[in-house]
Amino acid sequence: DIQMTQSPSSLSASVGDIVTFTCRASQSISTYLNWYQQKPGKAPKLLIYAASSLQSEVPSRFSGSGSGTDFTLTISSLQPEDFATYYCQHSYSSSLTFGGGTKVEMK
Amino acid sequence: QITLKESGPTLVKPTQTLTLTCSLSGFSLSTGGVGVGWIRQPPGKALEWLALIFWDDDKWYSPALKSRLTITKDTSKNQVVLTMTNMDPVDTATYFCAHRGSSRDYFFDFWGQGTLVTVSS
Numbered sequence: 001d002i003q004m005t006q007s008p009s010s011l012s013a014s015v016g017d018i019v020t021f022t023c024r025a026s027q028s029i030s031t032y033l034n035w036y037q038q039k040p041g042k043a044p045k046l047l048i049y050a051a052s053s054l055q056s057e058v059p060s061r062f063s064g065s066g067s068g069t070d071f072t073l074t075i076s077s078l079q080p081e082d083f084a085t086y087y088c089q090h091s092y093s094s095s096l097t098f099g100g101g102t103k104v105e106m107k
Numbered sequence: 108q109i110t111l112k113e114s115g116p117t118l119v120k121p122t123q124t125l126t127l128t129c130s131l132s133g134f135s136l137s138t139g140g141v142g143v144g145w146i147r148q149p150p151g152k153a154l155e156w157l158a159l160i161f162w163d164d165d166k167w168y169s170p171a172l173k174s175r176l177t178i179t180k181d182t183s184k185n186q187v188v189l190t191m192t193n194m195d196p197v198d199t200a201t202y203f204c205a206h207r208g209s210s211r212d213y214f215f216d217f218w219g220q221g222t223l224v225t226v227s228s
Contacts, residue, residue, distance in 0.1 A: 001170060034214040036154075043203055043218035044146075044154065050212060087154055091213035094167045096144075098154040 002026050002090055004099035012107040019075040021102040023088035028068045032092035035064055035073045038101075039084045047086075048073065078104070109133035111143070111204050111219035118225050119194050125224060129187040129204030136162055136180050136187065140210025143187045145178065147200040148221075155200075159213065160187060196226045 003026040013019050023033065031051035036044035046055045048064035051071060061076040075082055083106055088099040115127035127145070134141060144159040158178040159167040168176050177190045187204060201221040208216030 032212065034212075038154075043205075043221055044215075045218075046208060046214060046216045049208060049214045049216075055208075055216065089154075089156070089214065095170055096156040096159070096167070096213055098146075098156060100153045 001095050002029060002093060002097055004088055004090055004097050006086075006088055006099035006102050008102060009100065010103040010105060012105050013078050014107045015078055015080055017078045019078050019082075019104060020072055021086065021104075023066075023071045023073070023099050025069045025071075025090055025092075029090045029092035031067045032090055033064070033066065033071045034089045034091060035062075036087045036089065037082075037084045038087065044087060075104075109206055109217045111206060111217060113202060113204050113219045113222040115202075115222055115224065117223060118227065120228050121195055121226060123194050125189075125191045125194050125198070127189045127191075127202055127204075127222065127224075129189070129219060131185045131187065131206075134206065135182070135185060136160075137182045138162055140207075142207030142213070143180070144205050144207065144215055145187075145189045145202060146205060146215070147198075147202045149197075149200040152200075157191075157202075158189060159207070161207075194226045198224070199226045200224060 005024045033051045035048040038044040052064045085103045110132045141162045145157040160178045203221045205215035206217040
């Protein structure tokens with residue numbers, strides 16, 4: 001199985017900050033990497049698919065990059081509604097897996 | 108618009124079998140390329156993918172849970188059913204169903220609200 005490792009597990013940031021966090025796959029997954037945002041008590045929301053494609057109606061301050069084993073999600077100017085947990089998920093094989101998540105907290 | 112809604116018991120006893128239903132609206136599992144998956148999340152923990160069923164009745168399962176899971180579809184009712192046998196307290200989680208977002212990839216663009224299942228005697 002392909003393991004997905006996210007880092008850091010949590011980070012503190014302020015409104016307006018540029019925030020970047022990473023997801024690493026245990027083997028190459030090309031660009032079969034997706035990002036979700038989840039707020040407490042809510043279902044996850046798709047942000048980015050295929051490593052860098054922005055899902056419809058997702059603000060352009062979110063961007064994704066990477067290929068192979070290393071991927072990043074960047075929020076260019078953190079907004080109050082962005083405090084949440086972010087998960088990556090690979091879709092390279094028939095055994096889909098999620099990363100452990102990165103929680104973005106208010107500094 | 109696309110919506111999904113999970114239903115099933117909120118409490119099951121250890122060793123029992125869990126049956127969850129995902130009711131679909133705004134799309135049909137008889138349409139080529141469509142898929143519906145199940146994902147769970149124990150309290151305070153990460154998401155875990157469980158299973159995925161496709162319009163052509165192909166099925167994918169998490170290797171770690173494959174022996175305990177069965178996913179089926181009822182196209183006439185527009186529902187997807189997940190059964191999990193031999194439930195244990197560690198299976199306590201919120202269970203989500205979700206719509207496959209692309210016919211050429213395997214991510215989930217629409218999710219149900221989730222249903223919390225507690226396993227306890």
